[in-house]
Amino acid sequence: MLPETIGELLGFGTNMGPLETFVAALIAAFIVGNIMLITTAIAGPWAKRKITAAFTDRIAVNRVGPFGLLIIVADAVRLLSKELIIPDGADRPAFDLAPIVMVFSALIGFAVIPMGSGIQLADPEVGLAFVFAVASIASVGLVMGGYASNNKYSFLGGLRAVAQNIAYEIPLIVTAASVVIFTGSLRMSTIVNMQAEPLFTVFGLTVPSWYAFVNPFAFVLFMAANxxxxxxxxxxxxxxxxxxxxxxxxxxxxVYFVLMYLAEFLHIFLGGAIIATIFLGGPAGPIxxxxxxxxxKIWAVFLFTQWARSAVPRLRIDQxxxxxxxxxxxxxxxxxVLTAVIVGVIV
Structure with a gap:
């Protein structure tokens, strides 16, 4: 675990007290959080525009800095310097808390994701259940923001978010449960380790037993629900x-819009992290x-979501x-059910 590694580097030893554990965990959380925040900062203002432009045969950002990369700084300054406008009749506590709830529900989810090279904050026995539980808190933030804005369009958006998340979160979790049947554990490290075994070899190339290969139907279902x-x-x-x-x-x-925008992309990468962990072998790979x-892997999932955004038309709410x-x-x-039957027969 990363906190233990940091504790050793700081000279705390293997038997850390409460204060040393807190300091090491805080530094570890700061590192993991900043990795994901930097990733999101690149994806939101810059990569999203460049990828969408490539799909739609446009140029996108290319004037501010090399390859347009300094648009990240320019957008941050532009958005943060704007006036914070509070609507008349807004429910102020809920209006203020909604963006914070959405951001932290995503950031906390990364605490149990094994990122490789010893970068994992915690590895509880219920890691997979934990990450789904904290990610779903974002729905509360959506409802809070929609309701508290005193705007009918915002309120409709919040209601739609609840209806959508209920309709698709159940299939998402049920599909993930089929992976748990294979592994027999909710621990994230165990799920990753179970995918390290070779599945088969073709022309000298060994295919790992990633669950995307073992159960491609579940992988496609999960990608769609995600x-x-x-x-x-x-x-x-x-x-x-x-x-x-x-x-x-x-x-x-x-700043509230920045937090909303940040939360959106953090949840995209959290979804990618879950997919990479339970279907694509986590951080496993050669060389x-x-x-x-x-x-x-998580950037590959991000690329897929941007392709869908550019190429697939929106459904109606009833559809x-x-x-x-x-x-x-x-x-x-x-x-x-099919996975349970197959595993039962094999075992």
Missing amino acids: LAEIGRNPFDIPEAPTEIVAGYQTEYSS LPGIVWFMI LIEIGWKGMLVLSFANL
Whole structure:
């Protein structure tokens, strides 16, 4: 674990007291948090625009700094220097807390993700359940922001977010449960280690037993449900700019809008981290360090979400709910039962 490694580097030894444990854990959390914040800072203002431009045959940002990279700094200064506008009649405590709840629900999820090279804050026995539980707290932030804004479009966005998350979070978790059947554990490190065994060898190339290869149907289901959880096309119903302006975030400006925007991309990368961990072997990979492979995998998931955003049209809200309850839910339970039967026969 990273806190123990930092404790040893600081000279605390292996038997750390409460104060030493707290200091080491705080430094470790600071490192992991900044890794993800830097990743998000690159993805949001710069990579998102460049990827979308590539898909739509445009140029995108290229004037501010080399390759347009300094747009990250320019956007930060521009947004943070804007006036923070509070709508008349807003429920101020809920309005203020909503962006913070959304950001921290994503950041806390990374605490149990094994990123390779010893970079993991904690490895509880219920790690997979923990990451789903804290990620789902974002739904509370969406509802708070939508309700507290005193805006009908924001309120509609919050209601849509709740309906969407309920409809797709159940298939998401049920599909992940099929992986738990294979591993027999909710511990994230165990799930990663179980995928290290070779699956088969073709022409001298060994294919690892990643669950994306073992159960590709579950992998496809999870990827689709994850798009709904992070609000990417065809499931960007809570924002739906052509219908409800910007949904739950319509009334947010300045630093609050930055936090909302940050939370959106943190949840995209958290979804990518979960997919990499339970389906793509976590940080496993040849030659390169584990953290490099982990970042490659979560960026690959990010690239897929941006492709969906650029290429797939938005569903109507009634279509989205119908697909979730009548399609994804049924398929996820069918996958769970089939996985249980196959594992039962093999074991």
